[in-house]
Amino acid sequence: MISCFGVHYEALNLFEKMKDSRFESNSVTLTAILASYSHSDLVNEGKKIVNSIRSSYSFEPSVEHYPCLVDLLSRVGCFEDALELINSMKKVKMVPPAGVSLAGSSVYKNIETCEIAVSHLFAMEPAYASNYIALCSIYESRGMWKDAYRVRLKIRRLRLDKTPGCSWILIGGETHTLSRKLEFLCW
CATH class of the missing domain: 1.25.40 (Serine Threonine Protein Phosphatase 5, Tetratricopeptide repeat)
Incomplete structure (x- = not known):
């Protein structure tokens, strides 16, 4: 609880x-x-x-x-x-x-x-995409664009993919799945 x-x-x-x-x-x-x-x-x-x-x-x-x-x-x-x-x-x-x-x-x-x-x-965890994404977000929040770009290139080079999230909702006794594929942006 x-x-x-x-x-x-x-x-x-x-x-x-x-x-x-x-x-x-x-x-x-x-x-x-x-x-x-x-x-x-x-x-x-x-x-x-x-x-x-x-x-x-x-x-x-x-x-x-x-x-x-x-x-x-x-x-x-x-x-x-x-x-x-x-x-x-x-x-x-x-x-x-x-x-x-x-x-x-x-x-x-x-x-x-x-x-x-x-x-x-x-x-x-060298292949865990979320670690790279978190670092990239931190660099971006500080305006460190070159560092963010370097991390994004590494994500692409390593071909990392983040597992898409999903949610379930029960409507009228039937379960429905809501999901969205997350894509990485690369400049």
């Missing part, structure tokens, strides 16, 4: 009610609440949860928890803290959450952090 509430403050209220009723939170519950904290810009609460996982919940923070905290830190502009957390993850041989640091960096258009995150992303 927390995950379904997402960014809504009801997720945070539900989590508090769960704690008050002594309901035992598991790794999935904490990941969902951390994502809610991230989208609500609640930095101190997110840090508190991650720091208390061992003592309060009796398990180790996992690769699912740290990306939420990195995302939270980068969304509120704490890029150095986010990069420090990513680097500490590398030291314990945990895969750094480059994708979420890219998402947070893109919100604040922090090119340096984006480029660091993208270098990790490209190494981990």
